[in-house]
Amino acid sequence: MENNSFAVIGLGRFGSSVTEHLHTMGYEVMAIDENEERVQENSSISTYAVQADTTDEDALREIGIRNFDVVVVAIGVDIQASILTTLILKELGVKRIVAKAQNQRHGQVLYKVGADKVVFPERDMGLRVAHNLVSQNVLDFVELAEDYSIAEVAASEKMQGKNLIELDIRARYGVNVMAIKSGNDFNIAPNPEDTVQEGDIFVVIGHNTDLKRFEEEI
Ligand code: ATP
Numbered sequence: 001m002e003n004n005s006f007a008v009i010g011l012g013r014f015g016s017s018v019t020e021h022l023h024t025m026g027y028e029v030m031a032i033d034e035n036e037e038r039v040q041e042n043s044s045i046s047t048y049a050v051q052a053d054t055t056d057e058d059a060l061r062e063i064g065i066r067n068f069d070v071v072v073v074a075i076g077v078d079i080q081a082s083i084l085t086t087l088i089l090k091e092l093g094v095k096r097i098v099a100k101a102q103n104q105r106h107g108q109v110l111y112k113v114g115a116d117k118v119v120f121p122e123r124d125m126g127l128r129v130a131h132n133l134v135s136q137n138v139l140d141f142v143e144l145a146e147d148y149s150i151a152e153v154a155a156s157e158k159m160q161g162k163n164l165i166e167l168d169i170r171a172r173y174g175v176n177v178m179a180i181k182s183g184n185d186f187n188i189a190p191n192p193e194d195t196v197q198e199g200d201i202f203v204v205i206g207h208n209t210d211l212k213r214f215e216e217e218i
Contacts, residue, residue, distance in 0.1 A: 003069040003070050003096070004027060004028065004069055005027065005028040005029075005030075005067070005068045005069050005070075006022050006027055006028065006029045006030070006068060006069065006070050006071070006072065007029070007030040007031075007032060007063075007065060007068040007070075007071045007072070008022075008029060008030070008031050008032065008046075008071075008072045008074055009032045009033070009054045009071065009072065009073050009074060009075060009085060010032075010033060010054075010073065010074035010075035010076065010082070010100075011031055011032075011033040011035075011038040011039070011041070011042045011049075011074070012038075012074060012075075012076055014074050014076070014100055014121050015031075015033075015072070015074030015075075015100075016031075016038075016041070016042055016045070018072055018074060019031045019042055019045055019046050020045040020046075023045050023046055023047065024045075028047045029046050029047050030046065030047060030048050030049070030050065030063070030068065031043075031045075031046035031048070031049040031050070032049075032050055032051075032052050032054060032063065033049075033051065033052075034051065034052065034053045034054070035051075036051050039051045050063060054073075054075075054081070054085040054088070055081050055084045055085055055088070057088050057091075057092070060088055060089070060092060061092065065089065065092060065094060066092055066093055066094060068094070068095075069095060069096065070095070070096045070097075070098060071089055071094050071096070071097050071098070072098045072099070072100075073085050073086050073089070073097065073098070073099040073100065073110075073115070074099075074100045075100075076100060076102060077102075079102060079106055082099065082100075082106070082110070083106075083109055083110065083113055086099050086110055086113050086114055086115050087113040087114060089114070090113060090114025090115075091114075096116050096117075097114060097115045097116050097117075098115065098116065098117045098118075098119065099115040099117075099118050099119070100118075100119050100120075100121060101118050101119070101120050102122075103120075104120075107120060124142075124143070127141060127143065128140060128141045128142075131151070131215065134215065134216075135153075135215045135216060136154075137153050137154045137155075137156060137215065137218060138151055138152070138153055138154075138215050139152040139153065139154060139201060140152040144205075147207055147208050147209075148205070148206065148207055148208065149205070149206070149208055149211055150178070150203065150204070150205045151203075151204050151211050151214075151215065152181075152201055152202070152203055153201065153202045153204060153214070153215060153218060154199075154200075154201050154202075155196045155197075155198075155199075155200040155201065155202060155218075156218045157198075158218075159196045159200075159218060160195075160196050160197065160198055160200075161195055161196065162195060162196055163192060163193050163194055163195050163196070164177065164190060164191075164192040164193075164194070164196075165192045165193065167196070169202075169204070169214070173206070173210050173211075173213055173214040173217075174206060174207065174210040175204045175205065175206030175207075175210050175211055175214050176204060176205050176206060177190060177202050177203070177204050178203045178204065178205050179202075179203040180194075180196075180200055180201065180202055180203070181200065181201040181203065182197055182199070182200050182201075183199065
């Protein structure tokens with residue numbers, strides 16, 4: 001199912017960033033905050049920006065919140081407002097609710113009151129930065145399940161000029177190369193005989209322990 005219209009509630013750094021990116025990608029996005037100044041700041045990076053306290057059910061009804069395909073709850077510090085807003089959205093019949101959590105407990109409650117997906121931006125960014133600190137070759141790291149992840153790893157100098165057969169990554173590390181980024185090219189079916197060039201980036205999937213070994217040794 002394609003989602004075309006979005007509403008973002010809570011225009012802190014995270015909410016504004018989501019709003020701006022959706023808007024840049026050409027989607028309809030309504031930005032909502034109780035703080036008039038935040039609303040003003042977001043007016044040029046959204047389709048419409050409105051002032052409302054989203055813990056007020058009538059205010060949400062008036063906005064027509066049910067008509068959006070996805071509603072993002074990006075209220076952070078005020079955990080009570082974030083939970084109450086999510087609950088009301090669910091009761092109003094919003095199709096898909098994505099909520100930001102401050103911590104694990106907050107996340108559990110958000111799921112319980114009706115969020116379809118909970119995101120933990122600080123935790124996830126911390127994970128990425130930690131991997132990048134351990135090895136500068138690791139450009140990105142996304143957890144898929146508890147023990148499995150996808151990592152973007154820059155090819156090291158010693159890999160250059162070799163092909164995937166010679167590197168034998170799957171047998172040596174137990175991780176799979178899903179794609180290779182080479183400049184603007186994104187090759188999702190890498191040919192085992194292509195040689196690795198300077199600046200190439202591997203997108204690999206695997207168990208966290210195997211990925212760790214791959215990151216450390218390449
Ligand atoms: P970030 O880390 O993304 O900057 P944060 O986690 O610090 O954000 P806050 O700045 O506390 O989050 O909240 C984001 C926004 O949510 C604020 O602009 C605040 O005005 C708004 N907000 C809080 N409560 C409500 C509410 N009941 N209705 C609408 N907006 C609200």
